Amino acid sequence: MNTNQTITIIGAGLCGSLLGLRLAERGFKVSIFEKRSDPRLQLGSRGRSINLALSDRGLRALRLVGVAEAAQQIAIPMIGRAIHGVGELLPTFVNYSGRQDEHINSISRRDLNLLLLEKLQAHSNASVFFEHECKLVDEDARTISFLHKGAYYVHAYGVAIGTDGANSAIRDRFLDQANKNRFDYSVKFLEAGYKELEIPAGADGAYLLSKNHLHIWPRKGYMMIALPNMDGSFTVTMFMPFEGDSSFGAIESDQEIVSFFEQNFPTARQLMPDLVADYRANPTSSLSTIKCHPWVLNSNLLLMGDAAHAIVPFYGQGMNASFEDVLVLDSILDKCDEDWKKTLDMYNFERKIDTDAIADLASDNFYEMRDGTADPVFLKKRKLELMLEQKYPDYFSKYSLVTFREDVPYNLAMRRGRAQDNLLMEIAAMTDLEKPVDLLQIKNRIDLIQF
Numbered sequence: 197m198n199t200n201q202t203i204t205i206i207g208a209g210l211c212g213s214l215l216g217l218r219l220a221e222r223g224f225k226v227s228i229f230e231k232r233s234d235p236r237l238q239l240g241s242r243g244r245s246i247n248l249a250l251s252d253r254g255l256r257a258l259r260l261v262g263v264a265e266a267a268q269q270i271a272i273p274m275i276g277r278a279i280h281g282v283g284e285l286l287p288t289f290v291n292y293s294g295r296q297d298e299h300i301n302s303i304s305r306r307d308l309n310l311l312l313l314e315k316l317q318a319h320s321n322a323s324v325f326f327e328h329e330c331k332l333v334d335e336d337a338r339t340i341s342f343l344h345k346g347a348y349y350v351h352a353y354g355v356a357i358g359t360d361g362a363n364s365a366i367r368d369r370f371l372d373q374a375n376k377n378r379f380d381y382s383v384k385f386l387e388a389g390y391k392e393l394e395i396p397a398g399a400d401g402a403y404l405l406s407k408n409h410l411h412i413w414p415r416k417g418y419m420m421i422a423l424p425n426m427d428g429s430f431t432v433t434m435f436m437p438f439e440g441d442s443s444f445g446a447i448e449s450d451q452e453i454v455s456f457f458e459q460n461f462p463t464a465r466q467l468m469p470d471l472v473a474d475y476r477a478n479p480t481s482s483l484s485t486i487k488c489h490p491w492v493l494n495s496n497l498l499l500m501g502d503a504a505h506a507i508v509p510f511y512g513q514g515m516n517a518s519f520e521d522v523l524v525l526d527s528i529l530d531k532c533d534e535d536w537k538k539t540l541d542m543y544n545f546e547r548k549i550d551t552d553a554i555a556d557l558a559s560d561n562f563y564e565m566r567d568g569t570a571d572p573v574f575l576k577k578r579k580l581e582l583m584l585e586q587k588y589p590d591y592f593s594k595y596s597l598v599t600f601r602e603d604v605p606y607n608l609a610m611r612r613g614r615a616q617d618n619l620l621m622e623i624a625a626m627t628d629l630e631k632p633v634d635l636l637q638i639k640n641r642i643d644l645i646q647f
């Protein structure tokens with residue numbers, strides 16, 4: 197247990213607050229700087245509710261600091277997808293797993309962040325400085341300049357970790373020093389952007405759609421999803437290209453908003469009384485995959501979470517992967533006897549293969565959710581997978597490997613999952629599920645796959 201060294205963290209979002217909490221538990225002195233104001237002081241104005249899917253990798257990391265149960269108490273289990281076809285009054289329900297106890301959880305980003313911050317601030321060796329925006333880093337002098345209430349404050353650090361999200365200011369310093377450090381950096385924007393909307397609760401807080409599903413309206417080229425909130429409402433996210441025929445750019449007037457939704461999402465439209473106001477008020481934001489490496493500069497500055505690997509949200513894994521980062525760093529600290537130089541090197545070397553894998557899986561899943569969920573062969577393949585999962589305890593679909601097998605690294609889940617998918621799509625195309633299916637033969641073929 198180290199009680200002398202101070203670790204500086206920049207960004208008290210999901211990754212930074214979990215990281216700070218874990219390092220404080222280990223006995224480090226932790227200073228976290230966050231550009232936003234203290235969310236605990238804004239309880240009156242809750243604003244829009246943005247929710248996220250929390251799954252087993254994230255829960256495993258939360259368990260490390262003893263908050264997994266508390267998180268589950270403020271989350272809603274989602275057992276599968278409810279797929280809403282065009283012109284269909286009722287959705288098709290497709291479970292995430294053939295096993296009864298496997299589900300993901302819809303949780304409010306803000307409430308989860310608050311849970312972590314509150315637990316963190318109970319530690320006397322941890323301090324969070326809100327309204328401190330990182331502006332400048334000098335890794336040679338080991339100083340970071342923060343803008344606080346109009347004035348600059350220069351902070352001296354020993355080891356600093358940037359968990360300041362997808363638009364990281366810390367990562368900008370790595371870019372400035374790219375030649376010195378041979379820093380590889382790529383950003384790939386998706387052609388689609390997103391906009392958040394809402395299906396409010398019904399009378400007495402009733403859920404107007406099935407509460408325990410992630411709802412999807414796949415529409416070839418664009419889609420809408422909805423996740424439940426604790427108060428009976430659903431946060432709806434519309435994913436659509438910025439330009440082209442069916443695009444954000446093609447919808448301008450209030451009348452165009454209404455007719456687009458009435459034509460393409462008629463059942464959801466009826467549940468969205470504030471559609472036009474929400475559509476106008478909420479921004480259309482872009483989505484990108486950011487890959488970069490190395491994540492360590494000068495042996496004293498490290499990137500983690502979205503700052504190191506921002507991914508598109510279609511596997512519901514960005515936060516889960518960022519939480520898993522903390523778990524991986526924690527185990528490497530053990531292996532390296534809390535020698536930070538060795539820890540940073542080993543983390544930098546070992547973690548990248550897995551965050552690259554989840555980045556690629558998340559990009560693929562955009563097309564699966566948008567188009568695959570409306571494809572009859574894909575739906576047959578999902579049925580086969582669920583049958584296999586029900587019958588064989590050692591069979592896990594690609595989705596289950598990523599989502600429910602926190603013991604399987606992302607890169608292994610990707611390789612095994614993709615190989616299984618290829619075979620099962622082939623089999624599904626030739627199989628009539630109305631007739632008896634020889635599951636044992638399929639399982640035997642899966643077991644022979646090399647990946």
Ligand SMILES: Cc1cc2nc3c(=O)[nH]c(=O)nc-3n(C[C@H](O)[C@H](O)[C@H](O)COP(=O)(O)OP(=O)(O)OC[C@H]3O[C@@H](n4cnc5c(N)ncnc54)[C@H](O)[C@@H]3O)c2cc1C
Binds near residue numbers: 210211328331433
């Ligand atoms: C539409 C959408 C849906 C998503 N859905 C899911 C999902 O269902 N499941 C899932 O696992 N993931 C999901 N994600 C991904 C998830 O939101 C991120 O992966 C996660 O928030 C990463 O955590 P982080 O702490 O690294 O970054 P963030 O949560 O972005 O936190 C960064 C923090 O740093 C602060 N900061 C930024 N700049 C500075 C600065 N210069 N100085 C000081 N502080 C700074 C910010 O204010 C913020 O508090 C989704 C993302 C999007 C966009």
